[in-house]
Amino acid sequence: MSTTLAKKETVTRKWYILDAAGVPLGRTAARAAVLLRGKHKPDYTPNVDCGDFVIILNAADAVLTGKKLDQKYYRRHSGWVGGLKETKYRHLMERKPDFAMTHAVRGMLAKNILDRGALKRLRVFNGSEHKHEAQKPEVWAQG
DSSP states (O other): OOOOOOOGGGOOOOEEEEEOTTSBHHHHHHHHHHHHHTTTSTTOOTTSOOOOEEEEEOGGGOBOOTTHHHHOEEEEEOSSTTOEEEEEHHHHHHHOHHHHHHHHHHHHSOSSTHHHHHHHTEEEOSSSOOSOGGGOOEEOOOO
């Protein structure tokens, strides 16, 4: 029995749309990470970047369940002593919901050289309008 391995030259990429309106942020990010890595394809190969393009719409309407809006923090550090900056997700979702979605997807991708290429194929929009109609994206079924 032979195993089919994908090659970088033979990878065909499609465009998919995910609608985040009313769906938990993490669930949408997990679906996007699977599509970006190509794990939904039958010829998935872990060491080859065989993922697709993903457009996430309505990132501002994504929900965080439970008390995560007030108890979850986005943290970054400047590198200096005492340079820890914290932002509650309530403020982050009000000001930059597209960044919150991108950060969630980044955390669900593999921590290797392939995640940079995958993140370049991610497009996040706060509203329902996008500028990629020419690529003829397909709506990925949620659920």
